Amino acid sequence: MPELPEVETTRRGIAPALLGSRIADMIVRERRLRWPIAAKFETAVRDQIVHGVDRRAKYLLIRVGTGTVILHLGMSGSLRLVSRDTPAKKHDHWDLILDSGMVLRFHDPRRFGSLLWTEDDPARHPLLKKLAPEPLSQEFNGAYLFKITRKRAVAIKQFIMNSHTVVGVGNIYASEALFRAKIAPRRAARRITQAEAVKLANAIKAVLKAAIKIGGTTLRDYVNADGAPGYFRQKLFVYERAQAPCRVCKSPVKQFTQGQRSTYWCSTCQH
DNA sequence: ATGGGCACCTGGCTGC
């Protein structure tokens, strides 16, 4: 479900309610997420004060006095802030109950999400330590992208979705960024020119920023912390628009499969 | 190291 803009929208939505609050209790209804929720989790977070709500790639980091909650929304996960008396629905797997009376509730039908606890620096956690730069950082730029694409035979779309290249570019925004940069998704990464690397890095930044600005993309069931959808769907050039006329040149948008994921592109605009 | 494919899971939609 969520890509970086949706995760960031969620982070911004939950941070004000969490920061400075005390976690009064935690309720786990289903421990079987991507990795089982540790038995000690409830004890570890109980009575802790939240002093940070951060994001690294698509992981949300909730920092408390004794450690950090590392959570991932997977494909179908979402977080909502609800009042304490809101009944839990199907697939509402856990609640963090704040002493304010608010509840941070995790909903995830497919259970690809995860909830992990670390007492170490989260940046050193095995799942985080090898991640590439953040797409919106200065470290990620055309020169960097050009350099790491040399000698790489994989298709550029799969390359930009690889978390060793850059983090946070999922299936929607990979197609959208390539459209904006006018690069065909099947091009070998090593065939991208220096100028194209600059255009692509900038396109990735631009599309993610634009999506964050209006709350991300809602395709099926994504909602932010208040339960509202994101509006970036109306701004998509190619994603889920197979057969529809390209918004630039009117020729039909094409679809094919790369690495078991659907790719959308315009063969007239992209080369 | 690199690239490719599979696995994890539920639900919604399509077509017979």
Place this chain on the structure above:
DNA sequence: TGCAGCCAGGTGCCCA
């Protein structure tokens, strides 16, 4: 109505 088949925003892991 039922059911099979396919598809869906992610990513870690295993294999060649």
